[in-house]
Amino acid sequence: MIPKGSYIVTFRKKPVQHRAHHHHARTLAELPTGQRCILDHLDLPEPIARRLMELGFVPGTEVVPGKRAPGGGPRVFRVDGSEVALRHETAAKLFIRRHPESDLVVLS
């Protein structure tokens, strides 16, 4: 869905720590920036879940966490060609499963 050629595949400065982090990551909120994942399910009330699905957060879709607003504000997620910002508490309700071909992918 997302052309791979446009990303630089690289390890971060502390790859071990990130991997350990990823191992336990269960929701979008816990993922490090650039870590691709597959959305598994949304644990949110219907209207909000529906809005999120309309914006691209459909189970089975690839999601990539991007920039976080300064000072721990909402975070931008790349999903299905667009970017959507969510607060930490919303992202923590979006459960993920491991990306089949994922290693650390850091986006330019």
Add this chain to the structure above:
Amino acid sequence: MSDCHGGTPRAGLLPNPSIRPPSAPHDRPIIVAIVGPPNSGKSTLFNRLTGLRQKVANFPGVTVEHRMGKAKLKDNHEVFLVDLPGVYSLHPRAEDEQVTHDVLKGLRPDFPKPDAVVLILDSTNLGRHLVLAAPILDLGLPTLVLLNMADDLAARGGKVDITALQDELNCNVALISAAKGTGIDRIQQFLIGTAVRLNSPPPRIELPVLHDVPKCRQWAATLGKRASYRAPAPPLWTRRLDSVFLHPVAGPLIFLAVVMAVFQSIFSWAKPVMDGLQDAVASSGVWFTHVLPDSPWRSLLVDGVWKGVGSVVVFLPQILLLFLFIGILEDSGYLARAALIADRTMAKFGLQGKSFIPLLSAYACAVPAVMATRVIENKRDRLATIMIAPLMTCSARLPVYTLLIAAFIPNRKLLGDFLSLPAAIMLGLYILGFLTAVVIARVLKSSILKSRDTNFILEMPPYRWPTVRSLSLRLVDRAKVFLHRAGTVILLVAICIWVLAHLPLHNGHAPDLEHSLAGSIGKTIEPAIKPLGFNWKIGIGLITSLAAREVIVGTLGTIYGVEIDEPAVSSAAKTQAIGEPSHGLEAAIHQDLSTAGAIALLVFFAYALQCFSTLAVVKRETGGWRWPLFQFSYMLALAYSGSWLAFHIASYFLH
């Protein structure tokens, strides 16, 4: 707003029930609905097709706005275009989705069912946007599907096979760029053909179950595959800019710099133009006095109408400049980033990042701000934002602030060339409004508007260059609204004040202001406002400014135009001494108000909700008088106690 441009009769622009076109398709004008998700370029296309031949209107009973316009076709026919609210689906959940749904299904008794639909989608984001095609095609209306931003798609290496998509969807598909104007011919062709197509509904195609979002997306994905859609590479520039604008250190600094630059430029850039206009109004007033024969009519025309309206029109450049900046921020995509940066801070006051957008617009005018709160899905957050929006220093306060500050605050330097005392006071009033708003929001959100839903969802549009075309359309629109107000409400108040100030007649002559009707009204309320340091003349101004804040400037212009001989203290007699007022009205008001009283008056205007338009729009948006009345009362209480405090503190320090 009345007619956008003279000449043609405009009665048919809005198909309201009374002038509803007859149902025979050949007799009535053809109505085409423009539908699309938010950020798909719907409004840009609408503007391109209609130019200035458009009107903003509300559907009766609901708060949702739509725009109607006429597009002139190449075969000299005209079609009506209606720009419906942006939606992701036709699942009627939010009010604007309900309206789009009802209009398209012909369920609104006050609005005829459209004859055709133009569906506009973002071609760079087709995977997601194509989903909307399912419910639209399900309507069975002749449909044109536009894939917008073709230039962007090509530039970023994406592609789509239009012919294949056309076959799959069984309707017309065109690749366009609404911003650049490419592919507009295809729309013309479609619109010209609408009348012919009316009798032959398009063949049905197989559609997914509409309320099942995952199924619909699957359908869209399959469609995209069959049309060999290749999504474009991610917008590199957006990424790069985001890494600057959302940088942990640079981001907030740029945010502050942008906000400060906006305010700085409104005051420094607009000043010369405003001074020029002010002098023009004053000297043309003198010229009128010389040219016209001496009569009560000359006085009404010069002192009542010309000075009353002129003193308000002077502020047009400043207001337009503010709207220009907000327009640039919004169209470029920065405003969404600003909302993101502001979110954490706003959350501390119980609000959210999305409140930032309406609150920033409230610096221009509370009316569009209250309407802009619709981006906030959470009802309680939205109400809280509406309640505090009028505390932001709107442009209508500027005339009042500028007049009082110029008249009373000496032009002393505080921080070298960087900040002068008048500028500091002005800034202080902005900060006062903002801080008070923050406190009120906190109080409301922890009492009557407490909510548990803390979700925040905001789509980040890619950065784009704002186009001159859309910016100028915005400005023309704002200028029309402002001048219309000056030409109606303010003109009317100016005439009323002049009449009240000239009656009852004494031996065929106008009475002193003190013994006129206006004077006795002012004197009646004087006891109530005396503790704030205001006399009866200011009282007249306060009463008239209940309609709109800036009216007080016109009123005082009329009152003092009556009382003093304007040319004697006109701008020709500018004095150079520090703190000495340079214009007639400033000099005149100086005789009637102490500096402490002026400061109290500034605080009063910072807090009081003297604006019918705001009350009306809040009533409409909240669906009743409860909230606007609450808002008016709490703000009046703030204004009264605030200015009482300010008067006493200022009196203590100034003596």
